[in-house]
Amino acid sequence: MVKYGAVPILVLLAAGHYGSLAESENGEFQNPWDNLTDLLGRIPLRMATPQPNFQLIGSRYFHIEQNIKQNWTTAASTCRQLGGYLAAMKDEEEAKAIIARLTPFKYYYMGINDHEKRRSFVSLASGKPAFLKWSKGEPDYVYHDQNCVSILNFNPDDEGLMVAPCSNKYTFICQKDTEI
Template sequence: MEDQQKSLGAQLEAQINAEKEQKSQLEGFKKTIPENFEERLTKMEVQQTSLQEALRRIPEDLEGRMDRMEKHETDIQKDIQTRMDTQRAALLDTLSLNFTKIVRPQFEPIGSRFFYIDSKYAYNWNTAVSTCREMGGYIASVKDQEELDAITAKLDNKRYWLGINNRASKGNYLSEASGKKAQFLKWRSGEPNNIEGNERCVELVGGEMNDDMCFRNLHIICQSDNEV
């Protein structure tokens, strides 16, 4: 009996010591765990979620950036093409303008411009227009009194067609060369009188202008440019 009691006492003491050691280990383990471990764990979970979301958005952002880059490149190409088209148009305009200023062999300097005077053959007004164009010029208009005096000094007493007419609109005299309103008009006394309502073309005779019927055959004056 005494031996049994000693054995039970030893077992009880061993159990108590084991519980103490377990408790001591538990306390030690608790000390190794930070007090804000749960808070830190929550922050780590939030950071992980944010990282996953950022990773998920990477393909979308990359695709968006590529789209913007492609659009920017397209805009640049359009801008370059527009500038090239503008420059090409300006160059063509300049070449066209210079071409109209090229002096044909038949034209002679009169005043500040070049003219061709045909005192040999006579044409109706429409044929006069086409004849000057075939020569590389235009049926002439006059820009001012000084030019009129210079041209008149080269003429005889014959009648000459000018490019001035009001065929498009009665009373609105235009230059066939420029398509604009005639810069200079010097009518004979009583002109324009539009006899029979059919005098729509302008002739030059004796240094003055007169409206006449366009079907009449007169001599012609051509100019090398289309500025007036």
């Protein structure tokens, strides 16, 4: 509300100055609101960054980014800017509810990694061990930088987490809390 406080003051000042019809240099009467419109048009707009649509999924709030693809570190930073963290799921029920909302055949980064110790996966938000429902054959370390976790909705019989290179660009899922 404070950022809009300048507009009413400007309106009052302009109304006091331009409050009556004034005669212009060529003898015509000028509408005082014409000048106010010009003045208001010169005020720079402060566009607030729209908050993402965090949706209640199960008992927690998540934002599933469907369009923007980023590497894991940038996705983690983006989630922080949006007021959340890269997401970690708390149990199988929550995992199924989230997976049901994912676009098929699209990778999503999760807020789970094993940067500190290989095969010791923790939540980025809480630092606690994360709930892990791996896809068949995972974790499968093919590349040296596979310390980040992603999820891919591609087969209802094999929905789960996978280790992924942190440098890949994927969409991502944010959580609003630090519970997990």
